Each structure stands twice: as structure tokens, then as C-alpha cells.
Amino acid sequence: MAFVVVTSLLEIVEQQLIIQPNPSLILYNKEMIVMLSQKLRVLRAFLMGSGKKTNGSCGEEMLEAEIRDAATEAEGEIESKLGQVYLAANRGEDVVVACQGLHQTLVQVVRDFEAIESRILTQNANNASRGSSTNDFREESFMVGGLSENAVETENEIVVGFDHDVEEIVYRLVFLKQSGKREVIALVGEGGIGKTTLAKIIFEHPSVIDHFHIRAWVVVSREHNLKEMLISLLNCIAPITSEISNKDEAQLAEQLCKRLMSQRYLIVLDNVWTTTAWHAIQQCFPHNANGSRIMITTRINNVARDINSHLHIMKYQSLRNSQELLSRKAFRGRFYSTPIYEYFRDRILLQCRGLPLAILVMGGLLATAKGSLEVWREVADTVELMTRDDKIISRILSLGFEYLPSHLKACFLYFGIFPEDSDVPAKKIINLWGAEGILKQEKNKSLEEGAENCLLDLINRNLVQVNKLSIDGRIKSCKIHDRLHEICVREAKRENIMCVIDEKHDPQASRWISCQSSHWPITRACCGTHNCNKIHSIFYFGKYLYPSKCRLVYPCLKLLRVLDLSLIKCLHGMPSEIVDLIHLKYLALSTIGSLYKLQLLKLQNLQTFIVSSWMEDYPLQLQCNILDLPQLKHLRLEKRCSQYLPSLVRENLQTLYWLKVTSLDRNQNFRMVPNLKELGIYIEGELLSGCVESLVHLRLLEKLKIEIGRVEQFYLPTAFPSKLKKLTLHSTYLPWHEMGIIGKLPNLEVLKLKDFAFCGPEWNPIGWEFQDLKVLLIAHTNLKRWNANFQHFPVLERLILRYCWDLKKVPIGFAKIRTLKLIELDSCYSSIVTSANQISSAKILSFHSMSDRTLHVRHFGTKVEWPNNESSEEES
Structure with a gap:
């Protein structure tokens, strides 16, 4: 995807060569670097303009491909030369030769983009007769409106037409007198018809909450994982410790059965695809003669019948309900009942066939039109041209993607990295977008604030769903419907920007690698057959892997920016080669042992660092100077390997869990981290009065946690930050x-x-x-x-x-x-x-x-x- 590569390259040029250049760099021609930045902005503006069109010309598509290839090559060359400079500086060598190589690369890149810019001007002349000019392209604000404008109504999700279904199923769950045996109720219907939405309404119904002692919910998915299902159900009953999560399937199943024994429970198994998943887990649900219930959602009638369940067949929305649903979504409560809107509305709804997901995606698309009749007409004409067949819903859903601005297309496609039905933490996706460089920081806004706006925009368009809310009603995690996930994966593969590796597909050189197999995808053999320099991100989502002897990273991954190994149980710290990945911006690990010997300060570009221990009895041992990393924004560690405040002022740091305070720290100087927004403090040993008084200087702090270990007395500071x-x-x-x-x-x-x-x-x-x-x-x-x-x-x-x-x-x-x-x-x-x-x-x-x-x-x-x-x- 040309827009992703150009935006990423622009971020490298501006952040690493103009705004915050490495002290080791010798920049021979700063004016040329500024010129390169300007040319990249022109290219990005052209791509943003062409990205708005759902049917661009052949010439535009060829020009986009040329821009993508040139930017990809330039990005690789510039990062390789920057890497040589950083490595020479880390080894204490002379950096002059490496800087000369970088200068020559920059000269050639400017020449290449000058040639492309001239072709854009030619394209502009060809388009002039159609009233479209590249000169008219202006860099739009990356975020469509501010937080208040994009605020998502998570508490009052738009639901229409389920009243009778809720009444019927709640009666069957709670009030209908049965024989007392465990009963299974199946909600059956097409993907996107509202099975999960209905199940959530029932799950949170006051009568259901009052009736059942235990309620638990788990998403099963197409490729079910029994251990993960058991852990998810146990986590609904009581918090999960690492001791529990490290048990095998038989032990977890026994523990779940004991927890449910003698209790009146409601278990929801969401998105069941096969009876195999049911047979694997149903033995954990005791046949309590007390009215316990199991509710499943499935697309497949035969699955529901084989489970011997009571079937509740989901119905498509009536025309009247469809009209209400689309109008409420498109106009956000301001209903326009003029005949012209109703005419276009009904033409669109005819193709949606009463499927709520399709209606909501169309409503989210039309909501961005702000009442423009021209857009309503265009959308109605587009959907009417679609052939009515089994794939029409997929094509309608694809329109929600095709009408996205370029920056939101990149953000949406990124969800394809995660396996189907994944629960994606909001903070994680926001930090990943920032590390990938696919968003541009706006004036007077942090990159994280802009990314949060993008997430809210995708939610308001119904392309992303809110999955969990925090205690204060903010978005804690989100997910994407599996029918939209298919579009994510398909479009990302078509753009050759992502490769999903599972037991059926081998590694291919792509920008984003999503490994969903039980084997590590990158080996020395594949490094010899593929151009692994294209790989910028690797995520491991397979079953738990213990890398005792195998090496996880190799020199062929020298341009890697994102490495998520949080599901791999590292045995001895972390693979030592990771510290040579000098372009790394996001690193997540699960490990035990010591990290003392690793030269983590070589990771000068690291922005997000997340480390956890997968065994409670083996706490991590971590260096105390990690906060000295100059670009670090977000640090999340366990309390037992907390950090001390840095020796120099670190203005980039926004998130710190945890900061250790002991009896040796007489007066913490929080002025060293002036821009912190989230802070966790862990206190051990005797605490002196006034030790955390300087907290008041954290003028941007919004979230604070204080936890006490072995302390006789804690002294509350006399004042807290005013923005808390x-x-x-x-x-x-x-x-x-x-x-x-x-x-x-x-x-x-x-x-x-x-x-x-x-x-x-x-x-x-x-x-x-x-x-x-x-x-x-x-x-x-x-x-x-x-x-x-x-x-x-x-x-x-x-x-x-x-x-x-x-x-x-x-x-x-x-x-x-x-x-x-x-x-x-x-x-x-x-x-x-x-x-x-x-x-x-x-x-x-x-x-x-x-x-x-x-x-x-x-x-x-x-x-x-x-x-x-x-x-x-x-x-x-």
C-alpha cells in the first residue's frame, strides 16, 4: 500500500533526520533533506486524493504502484544506511564513511522522487478536464474531527428489532420451568445477523444477572484452542494467575468443573463452527439439576442440531426496522424524513437484505457524508450495480473500506494481523500504529491522541466494534467482525503488505508478518530464499512456544520495527540478537531470568517496551537504566522489576509501570519525566515522609496507581497533579x-x-x-x-x-x-x-x-x- 510506505518514510526523514537526529549523524546537506520531506508530502497528498476514489483510472493505479515501489526501495536503503551509522557509533568506530553512504543514498532518492513528481504533474494535466488537479491536493487533517466530535456512544449501542427475541430467550433461561437438567440454547443465523449482539443483551439482562450465580463468556472461533477457551471461562469467574495459566488442559478442565459444581451457571459459547469444539469442552459443564444453561451462537444449523440444543433461528430485519437502523446510524439521532433521502435509503437497503451488519456499515459510511445528497446518490448507484448473488453482502461490506480515507484504510488493514475474533487492547493497537509510522502527528496533539481519534472513527463507521469498556466507560479493547476481518486479510494480501503464516501457508516477504502456526516462521533457510529486508513487523499468535535452543531473530531482519513475542515463553531472558535490531520501536516479551547482560540501550529507537514473567516463582531481573532510552514512550514491566527515575530529563516518556520507590530514595524528582500521563508506583521498605511530594510537578498526569509492598507506613503527598x-x-x-x-x-x-x-x-x-x-x-x-x-x-x-x-x-x-x-x-x-x-x-x-x-x-x-x-x- 503506497500510502503506508510513503507515510512511514516521511516519518523517518522528519523524525530521525530533521527533528531529532542522532548525535552520531553527520548531515552534509540539510536543505536537501528538507526538500525530500517536501516531495514526500506531495506524494502523500496525491495518494490521499486518489485514495478517495473507488474507481481510479489505470494511469493513477500505475502511478501509485510506481510510488509504492520507489518508496519501499528508498525506505530500505535509508534505514540500512542509518543502521550502519548507529552500529558504528555503538562500536565506537568512525561514522564518517557510514554518513557519506547515507548522503549518497539521500541524493539518489531525491532524484528518483523528482522524476515521479513530474509524472504527477503530467497526470494532473490529464485530469484537468475532469476538474481534478493534483495542485488542489492539500494534506488533509489526518483525524476527522476531535475527540468530542468523534465520541462513540458505547453505552447506547444502536439496537433495533430484538425486543421479542430478548423477551423469549430470557423467559426460557430464567422463568420457564424445565426438568432441571442442563439445557443448551442455540442462536443460529448468517454472519452479521446479530447473534452476538443479541447474546450480549441477554447476558447483561437484569433478570439473567440476578438468576445465575456464575456467568461466563468465551469466543470459540473457527480454529478453536481448548486451553485458551478454558482460561477465558475461568477468568470470568476469578482472576487468572500465571500458576493457573501454566496448567495443562486436563488440569484446567478439572478446575473449571469444580468451580461450576453446585452453582447455577450460564455459559455463552460465541461463534461455534464445529461440533468438535463443543465435544472438547462440554464435559467441563456439570449437569447441575438447578437450571444451569448454556447458550451458543453459530452460523451452521447442523452444528446446533448435533449439539441437541433448542434452536432460536435469527430473523432478518424487516424493512421498517432496517429503515430505522440506517437512519439512526447515518444521521446520529437527527432524523431526516424528506422523500429524497428516503428514496436513496430504500435503494441501499434493498441490497442489504435486512442484514444488520451491512446496514450499520452503510450507515457508518453515510454518516461521514454529513447529509450530502451527492454521496447518498453515489452509494445508492454503486450498490445497485452489484449483481445479486451470494457475495453481494461481502461487496457491500467492502464499500465501507473503499470509501475510507487513505490513513484509515491503513489503520483498518492493520487489524488483519490479529487472528479472527481477537480481543485487541485499544492501547496496544494505538501504540502499534505509532510504531509503524502510518500516522502523522498533528499540531497540538500527541501521536497517541491522533491514533485514538482514528480508532473512534473506525468504530463510528461500524468497521470496528467495542468489545470491553474500562470502569469509567472508556474503550478498553475492541474487535472486528469476522466478515470484516476477511476483507482486512484479503485487501492486505492483495496490496502485498501482510503475510499470514499458518500450518497451510509458508512465509513470504511482506511488510507485516502474522505467524499463527506452532513454529517460528523465520529461519536461516528462509532468509536465503526471501528478501526479508521487507519485513518490518513480526507477530507470533501460535500455540505456546518454548525456544530453548532455536534462535528467533537473524541479521536478515535488520529493518524490523515491531516484534511481539508476548506468547512465546522465553527461558533465559530474551534472544541476544534482539539488541542488534536498532530500528525496533515496539518490543513485547514474556520471559523469565535475567536481562542484565543485554545491551538494551543499543535500541535507541525503541518507543514501547513490554516485558512480563510467565512464571510467578521466577521474577525478572532487569537493568535499572532502561528509562535512559531516548525515544521511549511506554514502559510496562512487572512490579518486582520496577525502574528508577532516569538520570536525564526524558520528555518523551508517557507511560511508566512500575516505578520503584525504596527507603534509599529520599526525594523522587519527577521533573525528570515531565510529560508522564500514566504512572504506577510500587513502594518497598521504610518510606520517608515527603518522598513522593514532587508528584505535583507531573502537570499532564491523568492516571496514577500506588501499591505498597513491605512498608510500615505510607505518607500521602500533600498535593497531587491537578489533571489527575x-x-x-x-x-x-x-x-x-x-x-x-x-x-x-x-x-x-x-x-x-x-x-x-x-x-x-x-x-x-x-x-x-x-x-x-x-x-x-x-x-x-x-x-x-x-x-x-x-x-x-x-x-x-x-x-x-x-x-x-x-x-x-x-x-x-x-x-x-x-x-x-x-x-x-x-x-x-x-x-x-x-x-x-x-x-x-x-x-x-x-x-x-x-x-x-x-x-x-x-x-x-x-x-x-x-x-x-x-x-x-x-x-x-
Whole structure:
């Protein structure tokens, strides 16, 4: 894809040669480098213009191919020469010869792009008669609107036409008297008809939540993995430790069966393709004679029948429901009922055949038109020209991709790297886009902010789905429907930008390598037969691999930027050759042992570094100077291998988990990392008063976690950063009267108090504090009396109480909080559940507006309430 390569090359030229050149570089002609940057911007503008057209001319396609090939070759040559400079500098050698080689390469690249630029001008002259000119191409803003404009309504997903289905299935799950045996209900229908959406609505239905002791959900997929399925189901019941995840399938199956025994459970198996997957896991579900249920979603009737399930056949949307769904999506609640819009709408819907996924993708496409009748007409004409056959839905879905701007096409195709039905963390995809160089940083915005806008744009177009939300309602992870995933993979392969390696396909030289086999794809043999210099990214998604003797990386991967080995269990630190991958920007590892001997500081371009241990008994041993890497933005380590603050100011650093603070650190100087946005602090040993006072200087910090290890006393700082939005305290054992320091924070939205973060029998909040707090979580505390009312938490939306065994009730004054929508209780006494329900009833009587009245009470397990209140036994 020409746009990806040109944008990536432009990022190299501007970041590594103009804005932040390596100190070892000798740049002989800076004016020529600026000229190269300008020419690349012209090429990118041309590609953005041609990318808007769904049917470009043959000349434009040939010119795009020429630009792609020239930019690919130039990128490889420039990065190779830069690599020679960096390696010479690391070895203490003279860099003059290497810099001369880089200069000669840059001269030739400028000449090549001058020739292409002249052909663009010729193309412009040929297009002048059609009213299109390359001179009119201007670099558009990479992000379509700001965050507020692109905000996605994740809480109120547009759902139409499922009311009867929900009522029928909830009745069957909860109220219909059965023989007591375990029953299986199958939602059957075409891909994109709404099976998973319906299952989620039912899974979160209040009656279902109240009825079942345990609810668990797992995505099965086409190529099912029994171990991953078992771990996912266990994780729905209790947090997974590395000890559990390292067990074999038989041990995991036995543990799951024990957890479900004697419990009334609801298990959802989403996207089942074969009966083999069912037979592999169904033995883990005990035949409790208590009304336990299993719900599956499948496209295949025979699978549902072979499982001996009750079939619920999904219906296509009626014309009326289809009209409502498209209009609500296209106009975002502003309904235009003029005859001309209805005419184009109905022409489009005729081809969508009542399939919700196709309707939503078309609605997302039309929403970007902002009411332009010209676009509505063009889309209607395009879909009407499609031949009505079995592939028409696939072609309609492809239109959602074809109408994307060039930068969003690249972002969308990147989802093809992940296996079908993958749950993709939002932060991960954002950091990967940045490492790949496929996005350009905007003025007054970080690259991450721009990438988040791109993700929101794809979600609003219904090309990407929100999968999980964080506790404060932000997007935690996302996924892509498997019918859209097919388009991702197909288009990326067609552009020769991605290669998926599985048991059926061998490695091929592509920019992105997605390994989904049980073997490491890159060997010395394939290095001799393929041009591996084209490879920029390698992801390993296969079954767990133990590389005890094999070498994972080779000199042929010298241009690698992204290496994700998080599913490979490295035994001794990490492969030593990795430190020679000097262009690496993203590195994720799962390992045990020591990394002390590795020269990690050679990775001068590294932006994201993620390291975890796959065995709890073998903590990592890591160098303490990793924060000295000049380009590092995001560092995620385990608490036991925490880092110390750097010796020099590092303005790039945005994310740091974890920072270690000990008795030797008398005064942490957080001015060394002034632009941190997320920080985790782990404290061990005796802590001196005022040790973390300089936290207040982190003027951009939005998220802070503080966890205590072996510490006698923790001293709360007298002030926190004013922009702090999320604060988590863990095992700090603070008295409740010190809560006033936190309550004064002007922007605090989420407060999590875990494992006796605050302790003592009584909390008396002060009025007009916590003015912006939306989410409050308290887990494990000895609090008995909580004297609070609506003035203390005026905009609270969610209250979560877990293992609060001394607290008997929720303050009745919370009934007057207009914004309160959810009270979630986990393993608390039944008296708290009763008080929460009383608050819900009182709230209905307090406010006239239905939006102010709605308050859901959810409880998961109730602590047995013995007369002496001394037993810690739980029912569930």
C-alpha cells in the first residue's frame, strides 16, 4: 500500500533526520533533506486524493504502484544506511564513511522522487478536464474531527428489532420451568445477523444477572484452542494467575468443573463452527439439576442440531426496522424524513437484505457524508450495480473500506494481523500504529491522541466494534467482525503488505508478518530464499512456544520495527540478537531470568517496551537504566522489576509501570519525566515522609496507581497533579480523615481503593468534595459507618463495593444523586443488597425524569450473615 510506505518514510526523514537526529549523524546537506520531506508530502497528498476514489483510472493505479515501489526501495536503503551509522557509533568506530553512504543514498532518492513528481504533474494535466488537479491536493487533517466530535456512544449501542427475541430467550433461561437438567440454547443465523449482539443483551439482562450465580463468556472461533477457551471461562469467574495459566488442559478442565459444581451457571459459547469444539469442552459443564444453561451462537444449523440444543433461528430485519437502523446510524439521532433521502435509503437497503451488519456499515459510511445528497446518490448507484448473488453482502461490506480515507484504510488493514475474533487492547493497537509510522502527528496533539481519534472513527463507521469498556466507560479493547476481518486479510494480501503464516501457508516477504502456526516462521533457510529486508513487523499468535535452543531473530531482519513475542515463553531472558535490531520501536516479551547482560540501550529507537514473567516463582531481573532510552514512550514491566527515575530529563516518556520507590530514595524528582500521563508506583521498605511530594510537578498526569509492598507506613503527598483523572491506591492503610486531600482534586473521575487503601470504622466525607467523581470502587475494607449523602458525590455514576464485610448498608442519601446509574456489590452482606434496592426504589420516587430515575443494582455472591458476624465463609 503506497500510502503506508510513503507515510512511514516521511516519518523517518522528519523524525530521525530533521527533528531529532542522532548525535552520531553527520548531515552534509540539510536543505536537501528538507526538500525530500517536501516531495514526500506531495506524494502523500496525491495518494490521499486518489485514495478517495473507488474507481481510479489505470494511469493513477500505475502511478501509485510506481510510488509504492520507489518508496519501499528508498525506505530500505535509508534505514540500512542509518543502521550502519548507529552500529558504528555503538562500536565506537568512525561514522564518517557510514554518513557519506547515507548522503549518497539521500541524493539518489531525491532524484528518483523528482522524476515521479513530474509524472504527477503530467497526470494532473490529464485530469484537468475532469476538474481534478493534483495542485488542489492539500494534506488533509489526518483525524476527522476531535475527540468530542468523534465520541462513540458505547453505552447506547444502536439496537433495533430484538425486543421479542430478548423477551423469549430470557423467559426460557430464567422463568420457564424445565426438568432441571442442563439445557443448551442455540442462536443460529448468517454472519452479521446479530447473534452476538443479541447474546450480549441477554447476558447483561437484569433478570439473567440476578438468576445465575456464575456467568461466563468465551469466543470459540473457527480454529478453536481448548486451553485458551478454558482460561477465558475461568477468568470470568476469578482472576487468572500465571500458576493457573501454566496448567495443562486436563488440569484446567478439572478446575473449571469444580468451580461450576453446585452453582447455577450460564455459559455463552460465541461463534461455534464445529461440533468438535463443543465435544472438547462440554464435559467441563456439570449437569447441575438447578437450571444451569448454556447458550451458543453459530452460523451452521447442523452444528446446533448435533449439539441437541433448542434452536432460536435469527430473523432478518424487516424493512421498517432496517429503515430505522440506517437512519439512526447515518444521521446520529437527527432524523431526516424528506422523500429524497428516503428514496436513496430504500435503494441501499434493498441490497442489504435486512442484514444488520451491512446496514450499520452503510450507515457508518453515510454518516461521514454529513447529509450530502451527492454521496447518498453515489452509494445508492454503486450498490445497485452489484449483481445479486451470494457475495453481494461481502461487496457491500467492502464499500465501507473503499470509501475510507487513505490513513484509515491503513489503520483498518492493520487489524488483519490479529487472528479472527481477537480481543485487541485499544492501547496496544494505538501504540502499534505509532510504531509503524502510518500516522502523522498533528499540531497540538500527541501521536497517541491522533491514533485514538482514528480508532473512534473506525468504530463510528461500524468497521470496528467495542468489545470491553474500562470502569469509567472508556474503550478498553475492541474487535472486528469476522466478515470484516476477511476483507482486512484479503485487501492486505492483495496490496502485498501482510503475510499470514499458518500450518497451510509458508512465509513470504511482506511488510507485516502474522505467524499463527506452532513454529517460528523465520529461519536461516528462509532468509536465503526471501528478501526479508521487507519485513518490518513480526507477530507470533501460535500455540505456546518454548525456544530453548532455536534462535528467533537473524541479521536478515535488520529493518524490523515491531516484534511481539508476548506468547512465546522465553527461558533465559530474551534472544541476544534482539539488541542488534536498532530500528525496533515496539518490543513485547514474556520471559523469565535475567536481562542484565543485554545491551538494551543499543535500541535507541525503541518507543514501547513490554516485558512480563510467565512464571510467578521466577521474577525478572532487569537493568535499572532502561528509562535512559531516548525515544521511549511506554514502559510496562512487572512490579518486582520496577525502574528508577532516569538520570536525564526524558520528555518523551508517557507511560511508566512500575516505578520503584525504596527507603534509599529520599526525594523522587519527577521533573525528570515531565510529560508522564500514566504512572504506577510500587513502594518497598521504610518510606520517608515527603518522598513522593514532587508528584505535583507531573502537570499532564491523568492516571496514577500506588501499591505498597513491605512498608510500615505510607505518607500521602500533600498535593497531587491537578489533571489527575484516575487514582488507584492499594494496601496503603491510610486513615479516612486524610481522604480530604484526594477529595479536593478538581478533575478526579475514577477512585479505586483496594485492599485496605483506607482503613478504620468510620468515614465522614466533607461537603462539596469529589465534585467530578463518576466512579468509586472500594474493595476489602473494615469500614462500618459511611456517613455520606448526595452533596459529597454530586455526579457519581457507578458505586462498586467488593468484600466490604463490616459495612451493613449503602448511605440512603445516595438516592438523591441524579447521575447514579449503577450500584455493583460483590461478596457483601445481604443487608447491603437490601439497602441498595431501597435506594433504587427511593430514586424512582425522587425524580420526575426517567433518565434521572434509572438505577441498576447488581450483586455477585452474598456473604453468609451469621449471628456473631465472625465467619468468613461465603456462598459464592
